[in-house]
Amino acid sequence: MIELYELEQLLAFAQYGTLSKAAEEMNLSQPSLTRTMQHIEDEFRVSLFLRSKNRIELNENGKLAVDYTKKVFDDMKDMVEQVRAHDRRRRTITVASYAPAPLWDIPRIFSDYYPEMTVSTEIKNLEQIRLGLKEGIYQFAFLPEMLDSPDYISFPAMKEHLYFAFAPDHALAQEKELYFKDADGFNFLLRSDIGFWDLLCRKKMPASRFLIQTEDIVFTELIKSTSLPCFTSDLVTERAGIDNRISIPILDDEATQTYYLTYKKEYQKIFLPAIEQIKKAEIMK
Amino acid sequence: MIELYELEQLLAFAQYGTLSKAAEEMNLSQPSLTRTMQHIEDEFRVSLFLRSKNRIELNENGKLAVDYTKKVFDDMKDMVEQVRAHDRRRRTITVASYAPAPLWDIPRIFSDYYPEMTVSTEIKNLEQIRLGLKEGIYQFAFLPEMLDSPDYISFPAMKEHLYFAFAPDHALAQEKELYFKDADGFNFLLRSDIGFWDLLCRKKMPASRFLIQTEDIVFTELIKSTSLPCFTSDLVTERAGIDNRISIPILDDEATQTYYLTYKKEYQKIFLPAIEQIKKAEIMK
DNA sequence: ATGCCTTACGTTATACGTAATTATT
DNA sequence: AATAATTACGTATAACGTAAGGCAT
Numbered sequence: 001m002i003e004l005y006e007l008e009q010l011l012a013f014a015q016y017g018t019l020s021k022a023a024e025e026m027n028l029s030q031p032s033l034t035r036t037m038q039h040i041e042d043e044f045r046v047s048l049f050l051r052s053k054n055r056i057e058l059n060e061n062g063k064l065a066v067d068y069t070k071k072v073f074d075d076m077k078d079m080v081e082q083v084r085a086h087d088r089r090r091r092t093i094t095v096a097s098y099a100p101a102p103l104w105d106i107p108r109i110f111s112d113y114y115p116e117m118t119v120s121t122e123i124k125n126l127e128q129i130r131l132g133l134k135e136g137i138y139q140f141a142f143l144p145e146m147l148d149s150p151d152y153i154s155f156p157a158m159k160e161h162l163y164f165a166f167a168p169d170h171a172l173a174q175e176k177e178l179y180f181k182d183a184d185g186f187n188f189l190l191r192s193d194i195g196f197w198d199l200l201c202r203k204k205m206p207a208s209r210f211l212i213q214t215e216d217i218v219f220t221e222l223i224k225s226t227s228l229p230c231f232t233s234d235l236v237t238e239r240a241g242i243d244n245r246i247s248i249p250i251l252d253d254e255a256t257q258t259y260y261l262t263y264k265k266e267y268q269k270i271f272l273p274a275i276e277q278i279k280k281a282e283i284m285k
Numbered sequence: 286m287i288e289l290y291e292l293e294q295l296l297a298f299a300q301y302g303t304l305s306k307a308a309e310e311m312n313l314s315q316p317s318l319t320r321t322m323q324h325i326e327d328e329f330r331v332s333l334f335l336r337s338k339n340r341i342e343l344n345e346n347g348k349l350a351v352d353y354t355k356k357v358f359d360d361m362k363d364m365v366e367q368v369r370a371h372d373r374r375r376r377t378i379t380v381a382s383y384a385p386a387p388l389w390d391i392p393r394i395f396s397d398y399y400p401e402m403t404v405s406t407e408i409k410n411l412e413q414i415r416l417g418l419k420e421g422i423y424q425f426a427f428l429p430e431m432l433d434s435p436d437y438i439s440f441p442a443m444k445e446h447l448y449f450a451f452a453p454d455h456a457l458a459q460e461k462e463l464y465f466k467d468a469d470g471f472n473f474l475l476r477s478d479i480g481f482w483d484l485l486c487r488k489k490m491p492a493s494r495f496l497i498q499t500e501d502i503v504f505t506e507l508i509k510s511t512s513l514p515c516f517t518s519d520l521v522t523e524r525a526g527i528d529n530r531i532s533i534p535i536l537d538d539e540a541t542q543t544y545y546l547t548y549k550k551e552y553q554k555i556f557l558p559a560i561e562q563i564k565k566a567e568i569m570k
Numbered sequence: 571a572t573g574c575c576t577t578a579c580g581t582t583a584t585a586c587g588t589a590a591t592t593a594t595t
Numbered sequence: 596a597a598t599a600a601t602t603a604c605g606t607a608t609a610a611c612g613t614a615a616g617g618c619a620t
Binding site (some may be wrong): 001005046086 | 286287288289328332345346349350353354360361364365367368372375
């Protein structure tokens with residue numbers, strides 16, 4: 001049988017033109033290359049080289065063999081890459097959501113039960129999430145509704161209510177409750193990576209401008225030092241209240257989101273403990 | 286690096302289910318297989334097996350690796366096959382013709398000049414011949430006309446005249462010359478593998494029946510012992526006359542064929558001596 | 571008890587290197 | 596003289612086998 005280490009030498013010869021140069025590049029002796037080329041020829045049982053007394057080159061057969069050899073090595077490379085990628089996927093749980101709040105506790109919960117696995121979370125739009133679920137890129141996802149398919153399991157895992165957060169001296173700070181349209185025209189500070197909420201605000205308040213802050217520290221600092229309005233939610237307040245702001249509930253239907261945890265049935269058994277933990281959390285009030 | 290002999294053992298294990306069985310089938314010891322599987326895993330740097338104390342099986346990674354391994358071996362097999370096929374083509378001259386006569390001397394002529402090469406001749410229809418010339422399946426071909434293309438060389442190499450060969454007591458035996466239609470309705474003995482002539486006779490003499498003889502000896506014997514008419518040609522007569530038959534020339538245009546030797550320009554230099562020999566033969570009267 | 575996998579250790583095959591030879595530029 | 600390929604021979608790596616141990620059915 002021809003071995004790959006031999007074909008590797010053949011490729012080096014094809015690349016460098018002489019056995020000497022190829023041997024040097026591979027840190028081998030010239031005689032080694034000579035022998036290997038002879039052995040490959042023996043195995044093919046056809047001549048692959050044109051030999052003069054101190055010159056050797058590929059003939060037509062040899063060139064063809066080199067082409068195929070490249071293909072074989074490409075396949076080998078593919079194989080290792082794909083198997084490694086598959087292994088990575090096997091030991092990574094990826095959870096997607098269209099809003100940030102449902103993901104806050106996810107890494108901790110999964111890591112508790114499966115310490116050997118990597119937990120990865122992503123905020124994406126709904127279209128991407130549904131596709132990713134189907135293609136197995138995401139094992140779990142939070143969606144705004146039940147996914148009605150026999151292949152999936154889906155249950156309400158969390159509810160979030162959005163609030164305006166005004167400085168005490170803001171014109172609307174004394175209201176009991178408001179609709180989006182009531183604040184349309186005011187400019188707001190907004191965190192980046194809040195997924196769906198970003199789109200919703202822009203849609204509901206087309207006259208407002210939203211000042212996006214990528215850095216969390218910068219956002220917090222601006223809240224303290226300016227009177228610019230921003231948003232908050234019951235879930236945000238639970239974790240860390242916002243100083244010097246008055247929260248006013250938003251009455252629009254869309255300001256209340258229910259997050260449905262959704263996953264393929266095949267994961268029910270494997271990840272049962274973590275799923276139970278999410279259910280038990282009962283952030284569903 | 287992973288070597289093919291290792292992947293071969295992996296395939297055997299995938300096929301036979303246990304290392305012991307695989308080792309037996311490959312005439313190796315079980316420990317050898319154990320070591321190889323460990324080495325493959327080392328090289329992949331991911332786990333490929335599910336190990337219990339006295340049981341080993343492929344996990345998902347392993348199954349994927351086996352799939353890719355099959356592909357690699359398919360490619361290896363392809364490579365050897367294709368290179369060998371290419372080599373065979375390289376050392377075989379294949380000459381095609383739409384009639385048998387031009388091929389009679391071809392093997393001798395080419396073998397004289399290129400004793401290391403195999404000469405193969407084929408009788409095919411014109412469509413197949415033109416395609417085969419283009420695709421390089423045939424290096425040379427005899428065609429009924431010049432091939433007008435800058436990539437090819439073409440010259441008239443031979444001329445053949447077809448004759449009726451009647452028994453002396455046949456109704457038409459005393460004619461000086463005839464057209465096909467004059468003999469339409471009589472039944473003829475015919476050799477198989479005469480290419481174009483077969484089609485021509487059937488077209489020109491639709492009322493006749495043709496009794497095909499595959500065996501040359503049978504044909505000759507039937508000619509001697511029956512008075513059934515057959516065909517001959519000037520080229521046939523040159524080689525071996527037919528006893529007890531009277532040859533009568535056929536006047537239809539198609540009964541005279543000029544055979545044009547045709548080949549790609551790239552062969553002009555390589556095969557010059559043989560080509561010159563064919564030209565010199567001057568069977569063009 | 572038998573079958574299967576693994577580890578440890580000794581043996582053998584073979585891939586590699588060194589040195590010498592021949593030929594070409 | 597320098598460069599290249601090949602041949603011959605010695606060396607070292609590593610692939611293999613044998614023997615022994617542990618676990619499961």
